[in-house]
Amino acid sequence: MRDDGGPVFPSGGDVGFVPGMTLRQWYAGMAMMGMAWFQMKTDSSEMVEPEKVALCAFQMADAMLAEDRDE
Numbered sequence: 001m002r003d004d005g006g007p008v009f010p011s012g013g014d015v016g017f018v019p020g021m022t023l024r025q026w027y028a029g030m031a032m033m034g035m036a037w038f039q040m041k042t043d044s045s046e047m048v049e050p051e052k053v054a055l056c057a058f059q060m061a062d063a064m065l066a067e068d069r070d071e
Contacts, residue, residue: 005065027061028054 005023021029035053 002062003065003069005068024058024061024065027064028057031057031060 002024004025005027007020008023008026009020032053035048035057039048
């Protein structure tokens with residue numbers, strides 16, 4: 001089973017525990033924002049395929065989780 005880092009923003013309350021997104025998903029989202037910013041700043045008219053962006057973002061997230069485990 002892949003390490004997802006556990007819940008990032010867990011919440012409790014009246015409905016019980018809601019795990020929210022995982023640390024892996026949050027890292028991937030942050031990576032995608034960086035890639036989008038870079039593409040806008042480089043003024044590239046060539047659109048990168050969303051599937052490639054998502055794959056790269058999750059590869060970066062997995063690398064971040066692996067680095068966390070190594071410390």
